[in-house]
Amino acid sequence: MDNPEVLKQIYLDANATTPVLSSAAAAAMETMETMFGNPSSSHTSGLQAKQIMDQARCKAIQVLGAGTGQVIFTSGATEGIQTGILSALYAAKAKMKAGQSYSILYGATEHKAVPESLKHWNRILEVNATIKAIPVDVQGKLDMEYIANEVPDALMICTMAVNNETGVYQDLSLLEQTIRTHNSDVYWMVDCVQALGKTHLGLADTTIDYAPFSGHKLYGPKGIGFVYIREGAPFTPFIAGGGQESGLRSGTENLPGLAALNVIFDELLGQGSDVFSSTKVLSELRAQLSTALKTAFPTVVFNHNFDNSVPTTLNFSIPGFTSKEIMDLFDAANMRVSSGSACSSKVTRSFVLDAMGLEPWRSESAIRMSFGPAVTQQQITEACDRIQHCAHALGHSCLVSMDGVTNEREELDGLLQLKVGGSCCWVYADKQSGKAVVIDPLVEVQERLLTILECQKLSLVAAIDTHGHADHTSGRVGLVQAHLSEQACDPLGWPIQCDRIEINKNVFSFIELGEHCLVKVSTPGHTADSISLLLCDKSQLLKEKFVPEFTFCGDLILMGSVGRTNFSTSDAAAMYCSLRNLAKITNKQGVLCPSHDYHNEFVTTFDAEMNRNTLLEQAIEGRISSANFIKAKTSLDLHIDDEQGAEIMCGAFVESCQKVQVSEYDSVALTEHIEQHSDATLIDIREPHEYALNHDQYFSKNVPLTRLANFIAQQHNNMDQELILVCRSGSRSHIAANALARLGFKHVGHLKGGYALSH
Missing domain, CATH: 3.90.1150.10 (Aspartate Aminotransferase, domain 1)
Known part of the structure; x- marks a missing residue:
């Protein structure tokens, strides 16, 4: 390729x-250049312009099967939605009876423009009806029984003909029968944006009151749309002013847009170039x-x-x-x-x-x-x-199994971070020994982990959880069945048969990974079974020293917080001791790898967290007692569930007063900067599979986000170097640059807009 x-x-x-269809663009351009008259003017240029508008309206009526219904041109579907909702609710309010409860219904899978507009006009017009989402089944079909039960008290019902995400279409005939059987007077709007050109529309044969459309969804320009209004349906102008569109929609008409729509309508009517x-x-x-x-x-x-x-x-x-x-x-x-x-x-x-x-x-x-x-x-x-x-x-990149590529694979050596939502899974591979360990495995990436192990020809030594997780199921089962079925281990996956070493009168168990060792340290608090795992150089460990390259701390310490302690197995007093103990035996500049990363910060250090988390700093420095720590921690944990949404949060977050400086460059400024600073390192942070498809030798190295933690550990003694990060859109490079700057890298920048804006 x-x-x-x-x-x-x-x-x-x-x-x-x-x-925009080339013929539609040409029609719009011709109109702008030679037929630019105002359709409301009575001179020749105005009459020519009005003819374009009249043709577009006539063709729109044919395309929609609008019959005696009206077609009003708008700026797009959103304006059409406002027009329908305003008209319906304004009319419905006049018919409301005091003391009676009313509702407004919309499909649960509607485009957000619909429910947000309903909320807006319900409030502005002081209708104060209850807005309810109509459930859908697994196929995306609206629940007809729900509609039958709810529509008798509804002022308006909004559905869509075709869903924008899935393409699922509703049975409008069945829907109409259900609605009108139980409420013949309710106002009905159908979002037809995704239906145009993809399914038959015969609106005059239905009791649909309002149907918005958008030109740019079907090869027309942005800024032009139209709305169908059934004959007899109430109408309130959304835009008042000069009286254009027979007073129904004021504002100078978008003549180039209408000329383009004429071409699109010709295609739909079989009168064009047959490009559809x-x-x-x-x-x-x-x-x-x-x-x-x-x-x-x-x-x-x-x-x-x-x-x-x-x-x-x-x-x-x-x-x-x-x-x-x-x-x-x-x-x-x-x-x-x-x-x-x-x-x-x-x-x-x-x-x-x-x-x-x-x-x-x-x-x-x-x-x-x-x-x-x-x-x-x-x-x-x-x-x-x-x-x-x-x-x-x-x-x-060893992310899926595929014949014929294993010999050219990217070799994994060091730490790999995989994320699902806010949860982290860590893979450490020692290329020399061919051994690997997986920490906090996630079910969602289980197949990927198995593929990596097979593709990289790695021997799995252990699959370990740092604690019993409350927010997700451990992914250990599949890994154990495939690679460790005969290994005896404790409930978290730590091998029972392993080496031990005594340091400062404390005995620690460890696993060998080539020239490294993974050491288990008990750190209860978040849960009673919580442990931390320290990856240390074996030679240092034999000297009875802890100098970990990585500390997998579970939910003891998170970026911007410490773990919550209001679970049934939590113990804030134990956490206080664990924090102090772990800080004492590890390097405060060493990389901490939590089991959750809610804000795309990847990893952290004791120093970085103590700089922004006063409670953590006070605990580690001994400037707060255990009793006062428990009191403060209990107060923090009270508000965790308020911010969690659909996800169980494993820590209460503190506000950071730490500001990081990241330089942003456009492509021109970056080129000039590199010419003046030849020692700057330009890093492509795309993932290896992206890099393989689009490799540019211009970059000094490739450090994907999944390997950023490994890069940080390798470079923590060289934080004065200048690093400039680049990705496709600029979003990932910005996130990574902020993470590096927060950890102390002093000269970090990124390409704003990424490749997308640099060509």
């Missing part, structure tokens, strides 16, 4: 937006993509039923991989997909898949591939080819 950097982009995120494929062809193209995914990733799971969704959308999850990982992988191959929901530095979840009741891992791993009716066979063929190359890159 050629370097994807020079390959043409394959765009498979059409449900988010689409490129039929539903049958689109279904065949989706089948090709799904086959390619199943071949490349045999464990892939599709999150919707193809029989109940439009043929232009695939939503899938790959076990063991987050949506961010797969998005970055595909992006490195110059193929654009999305997670189907907003990404952030925290856990990415799909509220749509959550509402469908799918397993959390599927929601966190969801990827959406979507294309429009103008997609070509060549584009789909190329996409299928790149999907296979993406899987090959994962095999190269």
